[in-house]
Amino acid sequence: MAERVGPLRPVTPPFVVAQPQGVSVRTRLKGLTSRDEEVLRRVGAHLGSLAGRDLAIRCADGLRHTAQRWTERKRNLTGQSSSRWAGAITKATHDQWALSLRSQAAHLTGLDAAIDTIGRRLALPVGEKGSKRAPGGYRSRSEWFHKSRRLALLKQRREKVAADFAAGRVHVVRGGRALARTRHHLREADLTAERWRKRWQAARWFLAADGESGKRYGNETLRITPDGQASLKLPAPLTDLANAPHGRYVLAAKISFAHRGGEWADRVAADRAVAYRLHLDTDRGRWYVDASWQRPPVQILPLEAARAGGMVAVDTNADHLAAWRLDVHGNPVGAPVRFDYDLSGTSQHRDAQLRHALTRLLHYTRRTGAKAIAVEDLDFAEAKTRERHGRNRRFRQVISGIPTSRLKARLVSMAAEHDLAVVAVDAAYTSVWGAQHWQRPTSTPTRETTRHEAASLVIGRRALGHGARRRTAPPPHHRSDGAGHRTAQAERRVPGREGTRPTRKAARMRSAQPPGV
Structure with missing residues (x-):
């Protein structure tokens, strides 16, 4: 590999991503x-x-x-x-x-x-x-x-x-x-x-109401009772349509939330704020209701606690997630795992593919016993411009196809339900150092490690606080320093511990006399 010219970009320390404080669930209005x-x-x-x-x-x-x-x-x-x-x-x-x-x-x-x-x-x-x-x-x-x-x-x-x-x-x-x-x-x-x-008319409708804590069932405008009865407050010009007292209209549909239904029922029973939004899918002719509320802030898990059980490191790509389990010492455990997804087609199909890949990743993490997932803190806002890479249209399309922000947001939200922490690390040089230090040593005669799998090892080691390089074999005795300091791995606070070693262009010169001679 060619030697990198110029100083390396500073690598920011890893951090634990805060859990989301908002919840949103959806269900269909049946029986209207x-x-x-x-x-x-x-x-x-x-x-x-x-x-x-x-x-x-x-x-x-x-x-x-x-x-x-x-x-x-x-x-x-x-x-x-x-x-x-x-x-x-x-x-x-x-x-x-x-x-x-x-x-x-x-x-x-x-x-x-x-x-x-x-x-x-x-x-x-x-x-x-x-x-x-x-x-x-x-x-x-x-x-x-x-x-x-x-x-x-x-x-x-x-x-x-x-x-x-x-x-x-x-x-x-x-x-x-x-x-x-x-x-x-x-x-x-x-x-x-x-x-x-x-579709245009339905998109321009407004059927959303904010919740109010202390009010009956958490919302005075769009109200859903714990037994699933929904009603709404009619605007002043449409009060003649009311079928209930105080200018309200009660829907015939019975509503139940399959996902987070217990949490929603607890909030409604305690008269805590719940916001609702009604919308129509014109292609299917179905009405849906979204319920959303805020959670109290949760204390972020300390980074040392997230590192205690090792991590599952993930390298994000345009068509798959490359994951590898690492122990607390930064060593790969077992074989790498690949979770594919297809981001072509409609937005619903892309969203479903992404959720399915993340679900498999979370289940794999739970099986390994790890308590955290390490991901790159990616941001391709500037790299997506058409002028940055010249005529390299294919590379621009690959970068644009990586769902960076959506994947991170969904991963944090879904990992919180599995009691898993998400550690974000700097993405600098992960692919370069992964290919240089880990791709060949982890390959076997029957299976070759890919560049993305090797990059996941660097991501995991960086999240665990280790350098990108693997531990070198001890030198034999009676050569250079004997079996001395070169066998030890660099400490976390050593400057440049992740940098590329300088090329040894000539034999070591020993013309200097030792002191006292």
């Missing part, structure tokens, strides 16, 4: 009558129109929005709905505006990275080769010319986005911009105009 569905459609459409108008007002205010303005918005909505519906709409509107503003900031970061990369490559001579750390010049004058035009376009785009961000002006599409664009590509999406219209 045609009257129930008609009421839900009318309530969702009415509240959706109010939410659309409120969002337009909030976006127009931008950064000039104040608490007094928020109160005015809520007061204007209360007369057309109710006080609690108005509070849920205004809060959802503000959250949507804040999310769009954060997305603008991320977009600006991506534009700056692309502009910087193109500018540096345009400054290089045409045809100059690049390195692993930075791409070289463009291959031809034609490509140089097209990239110069793209640079001017990106600069114009950045000026516009920067002006919007400075003014707090965001561009939001209720129902989703992707679905709005699908209207012009119905044939490619295999949709008819009628099916698209139904």
